Amino acid sequence: MQELKIYRCEFCGTTYSTKIKCQDCERGHRKPRDMKPSKYIPISQDKTGYPIYIDIEMDNGKTVRYERRKEIM
Template sequence: MKIKTMYTCEVCGTNYEDKNKAEGCEKTHKVVEIERAEYLPYNSCNNDLKGFPLRIWVRAKDGTCAVYKKW
């Protein structure tokens, strides 16, 4: 029997045979925090959107910002 060790990026879940590659993958992902979120009023939401934002603005530690949209 052969034992195989795999290393998994904890951010995206990609498996690597090489530990350094897995660590490198983790370092490329930006750690972000939600800066702002935009919601619809409760009475205008359909069931699949209730409670979820339409858009979120996220900012990485390096100061870069991105917007993610539901549609």
């Protein structure tokens, strides 16, 4: 019997045979640092009340915009 050891990235779930490759993957993922003000429209135009988009400042200083497309649940 062979014992196998694998490493799984905590962010994306990809598995690796070496710890170093897994650590490289984990370091490559940008992490949210701060949420900027969101964009809303009047409740009379959108009864959900959800923002149209949110801007997130990442750990590398860049800001990324996420836009709502649809409710999933």
